Amino acid sequence: MQKKITLSEDEIPESWYNIVADMPNKPRPPLHPGTHEPIGPEMLMPLFPMELIKQEVSTDKWVSIPDEVRELYKIWRPTPMFRAYGLEKLLDTPAKIYYKYEGVSPAGSHKPNTAIPQAYYNKMEGVKRITTETGAGQWGSALSFACQLFGIECEVYMVRASYDSKPYRKIMMNTWGATVYPSPSDRTAAGRGILAKDPNSPGSLGIAISEAVELAMQADDTKYSLGSVLNHVLMHQTVIGLESIKQLEKAGDFPDIVVAPFGGGSNFAGIAFPFLRYNLEEGKNIRCIAAEPASCPKLTRGVFRYDLGDTVGMTPLLPMYTLGHNFIPAPIHAGGLRYHGAGAIVSQLLNDGLIEAQSFKQLECFDAGIKFARSEGIIPAPEATHAIAAVIREAQRAKEAGTSPTILFNLCGHGHFDMGAYEQYMSGQLVEHEVTQEEIMASLAELDTPLI
Ligand SMILES: *Cc1c(COP(=O)(O)O)cnc(C)c1O
Numbered sequence: 001m002q003k004k005i006t007l008s009e010d011e012i013p014e015s016w017y018n019i020v021a022d023m024p025n026k027p028r029p030p031l032h033p034g035t036h037e038p039i040g041p042e043m044l045m046p047l048f049p050m051e052l053i054k055q056e057v058s059t060d061k062w063v064s065i066p067d068e069v070r071e072l073y074k075i076w077r078p079t080p081m082f083r084a085y086g087l088e089k090l091l092d093t094p095a096k097i098y099y100k101y102e103g104v105s106p107a108g109s110h111k112p113n114t115a116i117p118q119a120y121y122n123k124m125e126g127v128k129r130i131t132t133e134t135g136a137g138q139w140g141s142a143l144s145f146a147c148q149l150f151g152i153e154c155e156v157y158m159v160r161a162s163y164d165s166k167p168y169r170k171i172m173m174n175t176w177g178a179t180v181y182p183s184p185s186d187r188t189a190a191g192r193g194i195l196a197k198d199p200n201s202p203g204s205l206g207i208a209i210s211e212a213v214e215l216a217m218q219a220d221d222t223k224y225s226l227g228s229v230l231n232h233v234l235m236h237q238t239v240i241g242l243e244s245i246k247q248l249e250k251a252g253d254f255p256d257i258v259v260a261p262f263g264g265g266s267n268f269a270g271i272a273f274p275f276l277r278y279n280l281e282e283g284k285n286i287r288c289i290a291a292e293p294a295s296c297p298k299l300t301r302g303v304f305r306y307d308l309g310d311t312v313g314m315t316p317l318l319p320m321y322t323l324g325h326n327f328i329p330a331p332i333h334a335g336g337l338r339y340h341g342a343g344a345i346v347s348q349l350l351n352d353g354l355i356e357a358q359s360f361k362q363l364e365c366f367d368a369g370i371k372f373a374r375s376e377g378i379i380p381a382p383e384a385t386h387a388i389a390a391v392i393r394e395a396q397r398a399k400e401a402g403t404s405p406t407i408l409f410n411l412c413g414h415g416h417f418d419m420g421a422y423e424q425y426m427s428g429q430l431v432e433h434e435v436t437q438e439e440i441m442a443s444l445a446e447l448d449t450p451l452i
Helices: 052-055 069-071 085-091 112-124 137-151 160-165 167-175 189-197 205-218 231-236 239-250 266-282 342-351 362-376 382-401 419-426 439-443
Strands: 015-017 063-064 081-083 096-101 130-132 151-158 179-183 222-224 257-261 287-293 303-308 317-322 354-358 404-412
Touching: 015 112, 015 160, 015 231, 015 266, 052 112, 052 231, 081 167, 085 096, 085 362, 085 382, 096 137, 096 239, 096 287, 096 317, 112 130, 112 137, 112 151, 112 231, 112 354, 130 137, 130 205, 137 151, 137 167, 137 419, 151 167, 151 205, 151 354, 151 362, 160 167, 160 179, 167 179, 179 205, 189 287, 231 266, 257 382, 266 287, 266 342, 266 404, 287 382, 317 342, 354 382, 362 382, 362 419, 382 404
Parallel strands: 096 404, 130 151, 130 222, 151 179, 257 287, 257 404, 287 354
Antiparallel strands: 015 063, 081 096, 303 317
16 A cells, blocks of 8 residues: 655656647637737736746747756655545545645745746846735745745735734745735835725735736836746646656556646646646546635636736736636635636636536535545645545545546645634634625626627
């Protein structure tokens, strides 16, 4: 009974997988927020280094991982895969359950997989400072860590509500040398505009993005960085799935179902796209399930149309499943899943019926998280508990149907900074959140962005 399936350093992938090359319908182009015309790569130049812009629009199937990035990946990669014997036993299921554990990175999640290459390409092009936003602090800490490795200044706009409630995430970013500001701040026109209307605004990811983008537009030596949603970010995360393929091969197995939690799509893409390639290329039929919160259900209850990435309207319009860029989800504990939209590639795949989505309420997720911690040991991030809840449903379905599928899921981070949430759950104080149809309709009614 092999529990832990490991790889050696030389088995870290040499290329990222770009699923765009294999998609039957390519993602639609980004549009200018003012003219609604497709934008060319040059429009993105104030924001991103050229190499990342090239990757954003690339249709090459494989993109080489630079040696320097592979060397830094070795700090925590290859990440381990485990067979969840403990959880299987607890559930008394005939399903075989495996999980890939991304919580072993210095920041505690999958996010450094893209933070490192993003910082690297910025460094190569002489960038001195990177601005970004962060919600719960996962992305901000990953980028702070990566920027420190390359000697780049990192300026993080952290959603005010999290800034106040998660002080240790901020101190982690400071430890890696970053400067952190609560958003909305008075450092940008976007922030000042929001504060003028509501001096006590708790902020949102959309507002923080507006602030970080505004600052990057203003200075030549400053660029912006995003931790999810964009094509190049999803591609960097495919190291997760590419390693998983080798690990399952060692275990003599292959998945019928691949599951990941879904915020903007990066860790889902990371584990699922290398497996989807078998569906697209060889006609295999692996089910890839994105698990999202019932309080922010863009994939299961949103609409597929163009929408903005931020609140103020400074980003291009992207084709996405969205709840509307003014949608403010309930303050659930899976902060990383509270974004209003999904990336263009994942949205196109969902629209084409090539992936599935399911939504989960908070209490079912924490119940799944506790089951997992007690049977497998690792305390999962609240985001990751959405995948575990999906796996438990599938495992129970298998038991009822008398089938024994092989299920792989992404344990995208640990929950060591989320003990407050676990405390609330265990003391019965955690409340259920499910957005109403009226709330979704009201948010979508405000949209005047182009339809698809
Ligand atoms: C950011 C984050 C997510 C959500 O983002 P995706 O881009 O959808 O992966 C999920 N889990 C953790 C632990 C995160 O830090």
